Each structure stands twice: as structure tokens, then as C-alpha cells.
Amino acid sequence: MSEFDFICDLRLLTDLDPALGLADDAALVPAQAEVVCTDTLVEGLHFIGDEPAADLAFKLLAVNASDLAAMNARPTHALLNLSLPGTRCDAAWRAGFIDGLGEACAAFGLQLLGGDTTGSPAGLVLSATLFGDLEGRAPWRRAGAEAGQRVCVSGPVGAGALGLADVQAGVTDTAFAAHYRRPTPRLDLLGLPGVTACADISDGLIADLAHICRASGVAAEVDLSAVPLANPAGDAAAQITGGDDYRLVFTMAEGTAAALPADCSAIGRIIPAAQGQPLVRLSGEPAIAAQIEARAGYTHF
């Protein structure tokens, strides 16, 4: 399959106008494109390289759709920058990649707007830029958290880390491996009343909550015994700090916390920031708190 054939097949995922059939130097920005995000996945850093091409394509769009979900925006259009080693990414690989793109476009309501496909002398480097529609809602920002508000998470954390461990061990048929390879952006939570700040968990629950705290000029106290774990019998610290989770961590005004969806959990509270104190303070499980604090990466909050 030549570069030209590949682009022709990608064309099937466009709506032709405003993408103009991928035939121009640029595309028209659709009217509903109110929010934009972009994420790059690099072979050897963000994925191993032996994953099925369809799973890589799906994940590329899913992690960006998760960023839009964290902003309260529904995905509408995508640009792709694909740098592919020609010898490894042969016709079968490319066909699989397009299948995965198509599945993700259908799952998240996306259409392809354009992009750039190049070779790559080394590994795969995959970027997607997604546009989202706020549909009349206000965007959720990281800077909206205030002292007294509840900290919530959209389900058990740790499935991404457990899935990575499974895949690294060659076990690819577990639910955790599926979560790692095909994460589910929480588009069903768009418009949830009372949310004041939000981030998706790509770096880990504690790290991403710290991003909210830093942007908001506040701190957070997390009750570790309230944090739902993907594997309650497994290593809690690894799950609570593990990345690639794509749950949402968010803050809610006090009066609206009763409206929390059934699969979401309140895990703590926003408190005033204090000089010399960590942005995220841990309570409830002293042994686990000590493990989390000992992990590299925790110290820089």
C-alpha cells in the first residue's frame, strides 16, 4: 500500500467538507470546534511497538478524546500526524491502523479533518489533534478548584498500570490489558452538574490531582481508604500513582456532591495551600501513604 493509497483510505473517515477530501494544504475549521487538544504517543515511551496497529490507532484517538472529556467537550474532528517506519508499517499494518481509527471515530463521534503522514527512520511517532464541541456548556478547567470542595474520581484507578504490567508479561487477554490498550474516555460524564475543575488521569491520580491543585492555587487531602482500586487485592500505591488510566479526577461544589454518578467516588477534599506542604496530602492508610510518598515523582509536587 503506497502513501497515496493510505491517504485515500483515510479519506473514508472524513466528511469531505470541511476536510476538503484531504486534497488541500489546509482544512476549514468546523463551526463546532470550540476546544482543541493534542497528544503524542512515541514508540518505546508510550507504547511498546508490538501492539496490534488497530489498538494503537484506537488509543491515539482515545487518549485525546479523554483530554476533551476533561474539558467538558464532545469530540468532533481529528487531525493526525503519523510518522511510520515504511518497512515495518506495511500494507497489513496500515489496514489495521485504519480499522482502529474507524472504530474510534465511530465510538467517539469523530471525523477526520486532515493531517500529515511521513516516514520515520526510527520508531513510530503518532500525534492526534482533536477538536471538541462544548455544546453550550462552560469548559471545565484545572484552575477551578476551591477549598471545601470534594475531590472525586470516575471509577477505580490502577487498571492502566495493571494492564501495562500484564502486557509487559505477555498477557494480553485480561480486562486490564484491554483497558491499557483501548482506554474508554468518559464522554458519558460531559455536562455533569457541579464540577468545578477536572483533569484526566494520564500521569496518575496523585500527579493529575496535583496539576489541578497547582493551577487552582489550592491543596488537596485524599483519604486513601476511599480510593477505589481496579484490583483491591493488588499493590495500592502502584495503582494510585499509575498512569494511562484515563479516569477523570474532578472537584465538585459541596451542594451538588449528592449528584455523583454511581460509579464515581468522593475521595477527599480541597484545602488551602500551605507553604512547604505537599499539594496532595494523604490520609487513611499510613503504610500506603508512605509508599506513595517514597515513589519517584511524588516529591516534586
Place this chain on the structure above:
Amino acid sequence: MSEFDFICDLRLLTDLDPALGLADDAALVPAQAEVVCTDTLVEGLHFIGDEPAADLAFKLLAVNASDLAAMNARPTHALLNLSLPGTRCDAAWRAGFIDGLGEACAAFGLQLLGGDTTGSPAGLVLSATLFGDLEGRAPWRRAGAEAGQRVCVSGPVGAGALGLADVQAGVTDTAFAAHYRRPTPRLDLLGLPGVTACADISDGLIADLAHICRASGVAAEVDLSAVPLANPAGDAAAQITGGDDYRLVFTMAEGTAAALPADCSAIGRIIPAAQGQPLVRLSGEPAIAAQIEARAGYTHF
């Protein structure tokens, strides 16, 4: 310089709102963002790797600004996806890169909206996504050429190919090398009356004119003796097919051709497409035409 410091320095190139200080999962799409384009530069394919970091940054934004110029849009905002090998791209390299971004932002009227910065186990992979403002103008598309219209080019061609040859020979102080490393998008031609189709010359004059012909369902006849060359004493075929030029090739309605700017040249005419005939037919210099037709890449038109 850590990743965090690098992002803090990039923040100086933003306007904070709608980029939100690069602190969120996504950015708001500015109201004037009507057109979007994206281009990836890969080390070992699109650049050598030993270029000054400032030149790479400048070129990354310049080639994308050229795509917007080809659509009749003025650059306004940029997203960056930078995959950088940590050991090579040290503090001095990153500072140079930010200098080059700043110079390009100032030259093209750009502000940084966001992006993603990652490591890279292999070489540099640099993508930019640029937004442009049509400022009330209609976009120029590749599909607008019609038989009878003139084919024009925005200045001598070949400087990109000559500059690449200079740089590969270790000669970096020529005007051609400067053109190759810091191309000038023709933003001064925005709004030129009478343009019916346009592309920027990244693949070479003949290849990019063929893109216009294919999109428009027409063919073109180019008078090789009318094509202005960056080095009139040099290899004409190499200059006429050379890439990385970032001139504009465009078509103009007959009645408005008198308004062609002084540094632009009419080089041919759009003709009806004919089965089995090349999309771009060459006249005027039989020996040079034969050299161009013999070059790899010409046959697929």
C-alpha cells in the same frame, strides 16, 4: 532545563487566554481560527539534525505558515508536538529552539496555543498545527483551476534544492542555505485578486502544480523558458523539480493577470485534461523537459 522549565518558557509565547497558560488538558479555539493545517518534520527525512535549533524551530512554523498562505489565510495560533531526544536536546538546544519559535511567532504574527512535548528514543520529530484567519476572504483551494487560466509562480524556484545541496556540502552561509533553513512564507500575497487555485511548493513546482491539476480535473502546460530560476546558470531540471521551496504556484483568471505582482511570473496555462496525457506538459526547452520527465517522481503524474 527540565521538561517543566521548557514548558514554562514556551508559555511566554502564548497569549494565556485562550491558551489558558498551557495549564489545561485542552485549549479554547480562538474565534479567528478559520483554517487549520499541520506538517511534520522528521530528522533524517526533512532535516539533517545538525541544524541550529533556532533554525529548526523557525522552519517548523514557516512551512506551516506557507500552507496557510496557500489557503489565503493569515497565521494566528500554533500547537506544537515536539518529540525530542533528551540527551541531545539539552538546555542550550532548547533555549535556541525557543528563540527560533519566538522569532517565527514575531515574523508571522503567531501565538502559541498549546501542544505536547515528549522524549524520543531515536531522532527528533517535530509537528506544528497552525490556525489561520481568512479575514473575510474566500479560501484558495487546489480545486479551483479551470482551462484557459494562467499558471503563475511567486518568484524564482530552486532555492530550496540549491540550499539543501549547499548545506549537505557543509556550506551554510549562502543565500540558498538561508532559504532552505528559514523559508519565507508569502504572506504578503494574501488576498491577491484573481487567484483561482493555489498550492505552496513543498514537493517541487511540477509536483505541486500537478496536485492543483488533479484536484481541479484539468491539466497544465508549462513553458519552461518562462520559469524563473534561483540560479539561472545552474541545473534547471533540478530547480524546477526541487522541493522545500515555499514559493506559491497559483492559477489566475485571464482578466486579472495584469495585476500580477512584480516578483511573480506567468509560466503557463491551464488546459483540459486528456486521458493518457501527463497532468503537467512541458514546452519551451526540449532538453530540460526531457531531464524533468526522466526524473523519478515525474512519472506518477
